[in-house]
Amino acid sequence: MSKVKVAVVGAGSISEMHFGGYEKNGEAEIVAVCDLNAERAKEKAVRFGAPEAAIYTDYKELVADSNVDAISICTWNNSHAPIAIAALEAGKHVLVEKPLCMTVEEALAVQEAQKKSGKTLQVGYVRRYGTNTRVLKKFIDDGDLGQIYYAKASCLRRLGNPGGWFSDKERSGGGPLIDLGVHVIDLCWYLMGKPKVKSVSGNTYNLLGNRNHIENLSFYKASDYDANVNTVEDMANALIRFENGASLAVDVSFSLHLKQDELNVKLFGDKGGAEVEPELLILGEKHNTILNMSPQIDHLSFDFNRGFQNEVDHFIDCCLGRTETLCPAEDGVEMMKMLCGIYESSAKGTEIVYS
Numbered sequence: 001m002s003k004v005k006v007a008v009v010g011a012g013s014i015s016e017m018h019f020g021g022y023e024k025n026g027e028a029e030i031v032a033v034c035d036l037n038a039e040r041a042k043e044k045a046v047r048f049g050a051p052e053a054a055i056y057t058d059y060k061e062l063v064a065d066s067n068v069d070a071i072s073i074c075t076w077n078n079s080h081a082p083i084a085i086a087a088l089e090a091g092k093h094v095l096v097e098k099p100l101c102m103t104v105e106e107a108l109a110v111q112e113a114q115k116k117s118g119k120t121l122q123v124g125y126v127r128r129y130g131t132n133t134r135v136l137k138k139f140i141d142d143g144d145l146g147q148i149y150y151a152k153a154s155c156l157r158r159l160g161n162p163g164g165w166f167s168d169k170e171r172s173g174g175g176p177l178i179d180l181g182v183h184v185i186d187l188c189w190y191l192m193g194k195p196k197v198k199s200v201s202g203n204t205y206n207l208l209g210n211r212n213h214i215e216n217l218s219f220y221k222a223s224d225y226d227a228n229v230n231t232v233e234d235m236a237n238a239l240i241r242f243e244n245g246a247s248l249a250v251d252v253s254f255s256l257h258l259k260q261d262e263l264n265v266k267l268f269g270d271k272g273g274a275e276v277e278p279e280l281l282i283l284g285e286k287h288n289t290i291l292n293m294s295p296q297i298d299h300l301s302f303d304f305n306r307g308f309q310n311e312v313d314h315f316i317d318c319c320l321g322r323t324e325t326l327c328p329a330e331d332g333v334e335m336m337k338m339l340c341g342i343y344e345s346s347a348k349g350t351e352i353v354y355s
Contacts, residue, residue, distance in 0.1 A: 004093075004319045007032035007068045009059050009083055010075035011044045012223070014097055017305075018072040019048040021312030028316050034062040059083050063090040070120075070319050073097060076171040077178065081106035088117040093319045095312070097124040098182050099339065100332030102173035107336040111329040120318040122311075122325040123332040125186045129310035130302040132280040133187065135295055139274070139282055140191060146271030148192045151248045153184035156235075156262040157219075161210040161254040164222025167230040175232030177204065178339055181252040184265055185240070186335060187276060188248050191267055195242035197334060201351040202238035202342030208255040209234070238342045277301060 006028050008018055012035075022028040030050035035041035038057050045053040056062040059079075063071070063086045070093035073083050081101035087094050088110075100123050101107050114121040127133060139145065157176070165171040166179060189195075212227040235253030242248075265276040272284035279300035282293040299306065318325045341352040 003027050003029040004316050005029050005031040005069045008072045009034040011035035011040045015074040017308035021309050023048045025316050031067055034059050063087045076165050077102055077173045078171050081110055084110050085113040088113040093120040095122045095315045104336045104340055107333040111333055114329045120325050121329045122315050123327040125327045126307045126311050127183050127187045128190055130307045131299045136274055144272050145269030148267050148269040149246045150268040151188035152266045153188050153250045154262050154264045155180040155184045156253045158256050158258040159219050162220050162222045163225035167232050169231040176252040176254045177236040195244040197337050198243045199241045199351050199353045200341030200345050202345040204233040204236040204346040206233050211255050
């Protein structure tokens with residue numbers, strides 16, 4: 001069987017995980033790289049074993065390349081939708097980094113392009129591929145938690161605004177909510193059975209800024225970091241209600257007066273509960289006794305490298321027609337309703353209700 005010929009669009013930091021995943025997958029071959037910086041694209045191609053890969057600076061030329069079967073989109077959020085649509089219309093399979101795009105309208109357009117093309121469109125909800133998530137999903141599917149009616153997620157950084165395009169709303173669409181919140185919201189929503197969103201009430205705050213004045217404590221900075229550019233929120237919180245009566249509470253931050261960074265994801269059902277992060281723990285009852293069950297697995301927390309490898313491997317399987325994607329375009333649409341609903345709710349000071 002011939003290999004899936006893959007192109008990567010965007011050679012920034014997150015592309016490392018895509019390049020590495022394809023390099024380790026025996027059924028994938030990197031044949032092209034596209035980036036606004038041709039030298040950076042070439043460097044990535046060479047480093048990940050694809051020295052003969054075609055180099056592009058315009059994604060429109062890339063999608064016209066008949067040698068390309070599938071594309072990973074690792075660009076700024078504001079370009080996800082147009083690149084995805086162009087690739088699908090050109091008959092390519094698409095793996096697009098989260099978030100799918102920046103608006104519900106864009107998400108619906110991507111979904112329509114996917115339906116017309118018949119190709120795979122996979123959204124990069126990488127935490128679905130973590131070992132802890134996969135193990136818990138089996139317990140949930142077998143009914144061990146019963147009806148999951150509430151979930152709670154926090155992803156809080158005390159000093160973690162990456163700057164650069166991450167802090168430029170025109171390119172990113174927002175701050176910690178669309179960058180970090182998308183992961184924990186999706187993780188809860190996926191494990192809750194992906195109920196339809198009914199309403200959203202949210203708040204965003206921009207009071208601390210990027211805190212670039214802080215000394216003696218380092219943090220990750222984007223390659224285009226500019227301390228003078230910050231048009232995104234410091235933190236956001238929200239309550240999301242679903243049509244089945246379940247609810248999800250979430251808070252996320254880039255900057256917050258906090259003792260230390262926090263990552264917590266919890267689910268509550270009528271038969272049991274679970275903590276997904278910081279470590280997988282399953283809670284239940286037996287013989288009138290409460291049990292805290294700690295699974296004996298290699299990774300109780302999300303393993304970043306393994307998760308991305310699983311995501312890429314799954315995408316290649318989809319491209320080869322072996323399975324359907326775990327993260328389809330319609331999931332991206334529902335996620336954008338939640339994210340955009342939170343921003344809209346905060347701006348208007350009222351709950352956003354979906355019919």
